Amino acid sequence: MALWDRLKESATTMQTQLVAKKNDLKSGAFRDASMAMCALVAAADGSIDASERRRVAQLIASNEVLQNFPAADLQRRFDDGLDKLAADFDFGKVGLLQEVAKAKKKPAEARAVIQIGIVIGGADGDFDKTEQAVVREACYALGLSPVEFDL
Template structure:
């Protein structure tokens, strides 16, 4: 199976797993960590171009699990995290990872945040090395072995 097909299958599997947990994923910590993860993946290469920002915002708006939350609120949070990363990537990354770390108290939410990062990163069919690296960092922040997600 080609890498592209495996990536699509993996992202689809992750989304199915997330959908099954939708009713357990309604806390503010999950909401914030998810948006921080989306911004981190969007800015994984150190910048967020407008097309990528729009693509991720569109994925957020249509993700079934994230529909537990108000779309405008999610967009605002995503944009705020992107702005932090664009202003000073290294300092912003520390702040964003701290937000992601708040989901560590609930293992189901922590794993769901990682799955959202993988779904967002793989949505364009290219879960590149920078995206994988930031999701791996988030795993460490959440005290989840990256190997659990083949990272």
């Protein structure tokens, strides 16, 4: 099976798993960690271009699991995360990883945050090395093994 097909299948499987847990994923820590993860993945290569920003914002708005939260609130949190990265990428990244780590207390939420990162990263069909690296860092922040997610 080609890498592209495996990636697509993995993102689809993760999305299905997330939807199955939707009712358990309603906390503020999950919401904040998910938006921090989305910002980290969107800016993983160190730049934030407008098209990627729009694409990730559309994915957030259409993600069934994230519909537990008001879309405008998610958009604001995502934009705030990107603004922190744009102002000072390294410092912003540390702050966003700390935000991700807040989901550590609930293992199901922690895994869901990583799955969202993978779904967002793979949505364009190219879960590239920089996106994988930032999701791997988030695994460490959450006390999860990247191997569990094939990272």
